[in-house]
Amino acid sequence: MTATPPIANEDTTTRQSLAHGPLGIALLHIERAHRGTGSWQSVHRQLATIGPMIDNNDANLFLGAPAMAYALHLAAIDSDRYANALHSLDAIVARHTRRRLNDAHERIDQGKPTSFAEYDLLRGLTGLGALLLRRAPDSDEMRGVLEYLVRLTEPIPSSDGQALPGWWVWHAPVHLGAPTPGGHANAGLAHGITGPLALLALAKRHSIMVNGHEEAMARICRWLDRIRHSDHHGTRWPRWVTKTTAVPTNPATPSWCYGAPGLARAQQLAAIALGDVDRKRMAERALLYCLADPHQLNQLTNRGLCHGVGGLIRIVQRVAQDGEEPSTFIDRLPQLNERFLSLGPSAETGFLEGAAGAVLSFQSADAAETLVGDWDACLLLI
Numbered sequence: 001m002t003a004t005p006p007i008a009n010e011d012t013t014t015r016q017s018l019a020h021g022p023l024g025i026a027l028l029h030i031e032r033a034h035r036g037t038g039s040w041q042s043v044h045r046q047l048a049t050i051g052p053m054i055d056n057n058d059a060n061l062f063l064g065a066p067a068m069a070y071a072l073h074l075a076a077i078d079s080d081r082y083a084n085a086l087h088s089l090d091a092i093v094a095r096h097t098r099r100r101l102n103d104a105h106e107r108i109d110q111g112k113p114t115s116f117a118e119y120d121l122l123r124g125l126t127g128l129g130a131l132l133l134r135r136a137p138d139s140d141e142m143r144g145v146l147e148y149l150v151r152l153t154e155p156i157p158s159s160d161g162q163a164l165p166g167w168w169v170w171h172a173p174v175h176l177g178a179p180t181p182g183g184h185a186n187a188g189l190a191h192g193i194t195g196p197l198a199l200l201a202l203a204k205r206h207s208i209m210v211n212g213h214e215e216a217m218a219r220i221c222r223w224l225d226r227i228r229h230s231d232h233h234g235t236r237w238p239r240w241v242t243k244t245t246a247v248p249t250n251p252a253t254p255s256w257c258y259g260a261p262g263l264a265r266a267q268q269l270a271a272i273a274l275g276d277v278d279r280k281r282m283a284e285r286a287l288l289y290c291l292a293d294p295h296q297l298n299q300l301t302n303r304g305l306c307h308g309v310g311g312l313i314r315i316v317q318r319v320a321q322d323g324e325e326p327s328t329f330i331d332r333l334p335q336l337n338e339r340f341l342s343l344g345p346s347a348e349t350g351f352l353e354g355a356a357g358a359v360l361s362f363q364s365a366d367a368a369e370t371l372v373g374d375w376d377a378c379l380l381l382i
Contacts, residue, residue, distance in 0.1 A: 013058075015050050017350070018067040018378065019122070023050055024351025028360055030075045031373045043075055055092050061127030061378060062352075065092045070131050070378055090135055097128050097141040104148055111156070113170040113183055119152055120186075121195035121380060129199045130380055133206065143210055146203055149196045150212040153219045158182075162243070165223055167193045173240045173247070186240045187227065189262035189380065190306070193220050198380040201269035217270050221279065224267065233296070234289025235282065236260045253299040254290040256311030256379060261287055265315050265381055268322060284323055287316070291332045297339065302346055303358035305379065309340045310361035317364065318381045337365050 014021045026046040032038025047068075054064030061067060069089040072082040104118050104125060117123045121130065129145035136142055155163040165185045172180040173191075186192030197220045200213060227246060229236050238246035239258045256262045264287040271280035290296050290312075302308040313336050320329035340362055348354030360375055374382050 012051060012054065013063065016054055016064050016067060018062040018070065019352035020348070020350035020354070022046060023067055023071055024354075025349060025356040026071050027074065027351055027375050028356040030071065031360055031363075031375055033075075034077070034373055040075075040081070047071065047075075053089070053092070055096055058123075059096055060123045061131050062122050065089055065096065066128060066131050069093055069135060073131075073134055074373065074375060086135075093128065093131065094136070094139065094141050097125070097132065097145065100125055100128065101141075101144045101148055105151070108151060108166075113156070113168050114152065114166070115169050115171060116186070116191045119149075119167060119196065120191045121199075122190055125149070126195045126199050126380075127378075129203075130378060133199070133203060133208070134377060137203075137206055137208055142203075142208065146200065146208070146210045146213065149200060150210060150216040152196065153193075153216040158243075165193070167196070180242070182243045184240045184242045185223075187224065187237050187263065188239055188258040189266055190257040192240070192258075193223070194263050194266040195380055196220070197224075197270050198266040201266070201273040202380065202382075204273040205269070214274060217274060221267065221270060221274075221276075224263070233293060234260070235286035237263050251293065251296050253307055254296045254312055255300075255307035256315060256381075257306045259307070260290050260296075261312050261315040264290075265319055268319055272322060281324065284319060284329075287319055288328060291316070291329075291336075300339065301343065302353075303340055303343050303355075303362075304346055304348075304353040305357035305361060306352045308346075308353075308358065309336060309343065310358040311379075312336060313340065313365050314361045314376050314379070314381060318376070333365050337362070340365075 016023055018024045029038055029043045029046050033040050033043050053068055059065050061070060072086050076082050076086060119125055121127045125145050125148055132139060132142040132145060152166045154166045156166050158164050168183050168185045170183045173184055187194060189195050197217060200217050204213060224237060227238055227241055233251045236251055240247055253259050254261050264283040267283040268280055271283060300309045303310050305311040316329050316332055320326040323329055346354045346358060349356060351357040376382055
């Protein structure tokens with residue numbers, strides 16, 4: 001597999017998008033083939049249309065060569081499928097990661113604020129780390145990502161002398177190219193510091209650690225504790241905070257990307273890694289509060305993984321696997337399945353927000369069924 005020129009056209013970008021394009025849909029075909037309800041010929045046909053791989057500064061876990069490496073890794077589990085392609089892609093991903101790490105450390109050395117594109121799960125080094133944890137857990141690149149995340153958590157000074165979290169970004173939470181006066185710190189699993197927390201926890205769970213590893217996790221957890229809200233609606237965290245505000249203050253959609261469920265799973269993983277019994281109970285209670293609150297559940301208006309019922313279903317399954325009382329979560333799945341079916345299919349076909357991801361979640365939602373695949377590793381749930 002070869003890299004495309006630096007500028008890829010829209011069609012190439014769409015086809016190589018794990019989030020929205022055929023590459024993401026291939027994850028559904030792969031899971032079905034593993035289950036015996038689909039064929040490997042169907043998987044190959046889906047992957048054969050993807051084309052030469054993007055490996056410029058835009059490439060990430062959800063786009064281009066790293067995204068293809070993730071899909072082929074899932075397809076190749078317990079087999080020698082796509083061995084040559086994966087060998088080539090591993091080398092591309094390693095080079096790309098080293099380049100991104102060099103840029104990130106140079107930015108830190110210069111005292112500049114970070115960006116989602118540098119560190120987050122969807123576009124940044126956390127996403128590459130999630131891939132490396134599967135493909136090359138003992139590599140220098142994996143350790144490099146973890147060392148970078150440790151450094152990312154170290155406080156930085158602002159222009160007014162106030163110490164800010166190292167993940168404080170210069171741009172707006174939504175319009176990523178627009179600077180925001182004073183910047184903000186994001187708490188979500190998709191774009192915020194909860195993604196690095198989950199990766200650090202999962203790496204420790206695999207006995208992969210670097211200097212400062214546990215201290216970095218504790219630093220993130222303390223910050224999440226400071227911004228946490230608890231009231232009669234339960235426990236929740238704002239999507240982001242500025243120097244003066246926290247958004248939102250009311251219970252938000254219980255989603256994977258920004259809501260309490262995603263933050264609860266990340267903190268459950270961190271608590272397990274750190275041996276923090278109190279945090280584990282707090283995280284699991286936060287999810288249970290969500291599941292018991294119609295006001296929050298009624299904000300789920302689609303089936304998708306990112307901010308729909310599908311993502312909540314998968315989180316409930318993963319939390320149950322590690323939960324103190326798994327049945328308290330498993331018992332909620334029939335209710336969530338009914339809500340899922342009541343919403344109707346998505347008009348989009350892709351993985352993150354469309355039908356492919358929703359079906360992946362729903363087909364595993366039977367409480368009596370063992371979770372077959374780890375397709376949700378790209379969501380840092382496992």
